[in-house]
Amino acid sequence: MLRIKHINALNRFALRYGYGWRRRLLEALTKGTPLPGRTSERDVVLLRELHALTGEGIIETFVPVREGYTKLVYLRKDHIERYNDDRNWFVNAWRLVDQRGSDVLIPWVRTKTEAREKAKDANVYVIED
Structure with missing residues (x-):
């Protein structure tokens, strides 16, 4: 592991x-x-x-960082519900989760690029499935 x-x-x-x-x-x-x-x-x-x-x-x-990494997370695709007065719909969302599937960084983001930037700011290493 x-x-x-x-x-x-x-x-x-x-x-x-x-x-x-x-x-x-x-x-x-x-x-x-x-x-x-x-x-x-x-x-x-x-x-x-x-x-x-x-x-x-x-x-x-691998891209090294001077500070070192604090956590290991996985990038997972999921769906999130959006709604307004007329209708409901689902959109793709990207989650950063640990090995158990628990969210490490919240809120979810809409694009992979946003997720990578958020992980970089939080100093965590991302493994993309």
């Missing part, structure tokens, strides 16, 4: 090694070359677990 500690280990690695960190990390995880010496043993274990759980997808799309 992917946890925030895996994401923050990846974030620390990316910030520590800067330019070329993806190439260096993927080479170490796929070809078996050793990780750079300044990487802590705890982070090495977490990075290997991350690669085993998710493959290369998260590593290739």
Whole structure:
């Protein structure tokens, strides 16, 4: 199960090694070359677990942030009811939820872009299903 500690280990690695960190990390995880010496043993274990759980997808799309991430959330599509005096209708809405499906950030938003911006402002890492 992917946890925030895996994401923050990846974030620390990316910030520590800067330019070329993806190439260096993927080479170490796929070809078996050793990780750079300044990487802590705890982070090495977490990075290997991350690669085993998710493959290369998260590593290739990851964007590091200086502050680190506080939560891990999933972006889910849902429907919300709108109404006026004449009629009711349903529109798409995007939710940021935790592993149990509970809302992490409220209110729901109308577009994926809004949801990503809201998550960035709240300093949470988003996994899109």
